[in-house]
Amino acid sequence: MRVEDLVYFCAPARLVMGAGCRAQLPALLRRLGYRRGLLVTDTFFSGATPWVDELVAGGRAQGVELLVYDGGMPDPTTTLCDAATAAVRERLAGVPVDHVIALGGGSNIDLAKALCLTLPDGSAVRAFLGKIDAGTPILPLVAMPTTAGTGSEATPGAILVDPDNATKVAVMDNRLRPAVALVDPEFTYTCPPRVTADAGIDALTHAIESYLTLDSAIFDRGGEADPGYSGRNALTMLFAHESIRLCGRYLLRSVQDGGDREARIGMSYASVYAALSYGSAGLNAVHGIAYAVAGQTHLSHGTTNAVMLPYVLDALGDVRREEMLAIARLLDIAETDPDIAAARVPGVVRELVAAVGLPTTLRDCGIEQRDVDALVRDALDVARLAKAFPVPDVSARYDAMVRNAWAGTLTAEAGASVQRRRAA
Template identity: 65%
Template sequence: MRTEDLIHFCAPARLVMGCGTRAQLPALVQRLGWRCGVLVTDRFFTQNTPWVREYVEAARVRQIDVIVFNGGEPDPSTVLCDEATASVRQKAEGRVIDHVIALGGGSNIDLAKALCLTLPGGQPIKDFVGDIGGVQPLPLVAMPTTAGTGSEATPGAILIDPENATKIAVMDNALRPQIALVDPEFTYSCPPRVTADAGIDAFTHAIESFLTLDSALYDRQGHADPGYSGRSALTMLFARESMRLCARWMVPVYQDGSLKEGRAAMAYASLYAALSYGSAGLNAVHGLAYAIAAQTHKSHGSTNAVMLPYVLDEIAAVRPHEFVELADVLGLGAMTAAEASRAVPLRVREWVGQLGIATDLKAFGIAEAALETMVKDGLAVVRLAKAFPVADVPAAYRRIVLKAFAGRLSGDA
């Protein structure tokens, strides 16, 4: 317990977890009184798995109408959302849509969250950027098929705005799914690259939120219902369990996707990480990863991964007690704070390499001339920069980027 915590914790109204639990959904939807829903997914799942067909048939038996939208895409855009809104409303033919179901990775879940806002009235999604204006979105069921993003427990949707090629956020606690259904069997067929990127994303969410700004110091800007509000004993509890599972299973599941126990462990680790960062928030890793993505257009998991060891190296000095704990959670054993501050970033960089991801910015494809732009772009993500618990954030970001380019950690010989 930490008596200084100012906890504002939000989670899905219902968590349904376990292998095969997808079969429970039609009965649950019926019990909640929902009668007409939209299932948001993509063509891979309609063409290559039985999951969509099985749900539609089981729902029909219970007199639940399902409109399938399978036009989901990686990094969905505002244009896609508006086109999907018009298409689904046309298919509804006057029926009242009363819920949305998302099946897929973070991109499909983000699109579904946006549709929860746009489907009732047909407005463009840009109307809801910054503040959803007290609108009550449709209830959402999120069924993740990857073990990493944690979108099934978070308050926001990230979309690409094609007009300026930037990412925009639609955020409100009302967008957190009413039901998060985590069935590890959905992840069994994930290819190694997706498994690795998702796994390191989950681990980053856990460790970054474990070390982020305290809830008592977090700037909530006077918001009565903030989406993020800093770390607390409660968020750290979930982060610890997520990191423990990642330390045991993240690399082995990448190396052998048939490990069912490991698949289940990583599905749970992803959710636990989301329950941590979904209230605590994140900081420098994600802020700088967004800057890398703007230059390389590489996956979110890998852009997080290449920065993570160097951010840990920077933050160790202000989180000595946590690093002692991290050393134990990550399997390094009992260490002093000084030993842990060197060993933890080294271990994390080792894992990044084992996941087939470049371990420095130069190998990742970033030119030296672009480093200052990276620092500037990272600092421009103000919410994340303000949550980095160091005295001089701009100077810290610059040190992180330079060390990441050189591939140099304090623990290197």
């Protein structure tokens, strides 16, 4: 218990987890009173897997009709959402749906969340950027993730790309958290190694960032009575702690051997636990800088998180020493000296990033040294994440983290090496 906590914890209304649990969904849909829904997915899942047909047939057997929209795309845009809204409403011909199901990675789930807002009256999704009116009708969502990483099945927002300026925008409301999050690890068994690595590092980033983020007692909730994010507390930290442990044990294994069922199941659980943590606690500098890196490089979300995670950890050693030591033990860092063990965390995380085949410096991502200043400015412009970074000098540390990430410099690791030499 932390007596200073101001707990505001939100999670999916129902969480169903376990290998093969997707078979339970049709009966659950009927039990919840749903009779006509929209299944949002993409052509891979509709054409190359049996899962869509199985779900449609299973729903029909339970008296639940499902309309399939398989136009999902990576990094969905506001334009795609509006086109999907028009296409689905035309096919429905005035007959409403009472729920939306998402099958796929974070992109499909984000698109489905947006459609939960736009389908009832056909509004453009841009109408819901910023605060969403309490009277706005929102369809209930069932989220079925097929990757172990994004955690969208437990969060209150959808991230879309605005093609007018190539930036990411968010629609956010706690009512967008899924009514049912169904996590079947079998969906992930055929994920290719690079997707597995991207998603897995994303899960680890979510867990670590939320474990180290600003405390709930001082988090700026902006006067919201129903905040989407509200800082870390003892409950979110419990979930993050378990997620870090599972990632340490299973992330590399799942990348190296996609047929390792134990590792696949372990990472599915790690992803959900990370989402239950960051879905209420929120995130900070890793994601804030990663968004700016993606703006310059157009690399995947997992990759841009991966390259920054070690250097953000490197910058937090003086303000999160106790937690860094806990992370060290979760990652099996056996140094007996606690200061050395904590200082080794950024280097060990960077070794993991390299082992799963992701870049470890901004130079490796194609960032030029002349672009570093702009990158820092763009990252600081993501103000909601910058102000959640638990340090007294946010701008200076952002500048140092980005420069270190470009050069590949880990100051904590260098200090730990000096301490080990002195001890010897």
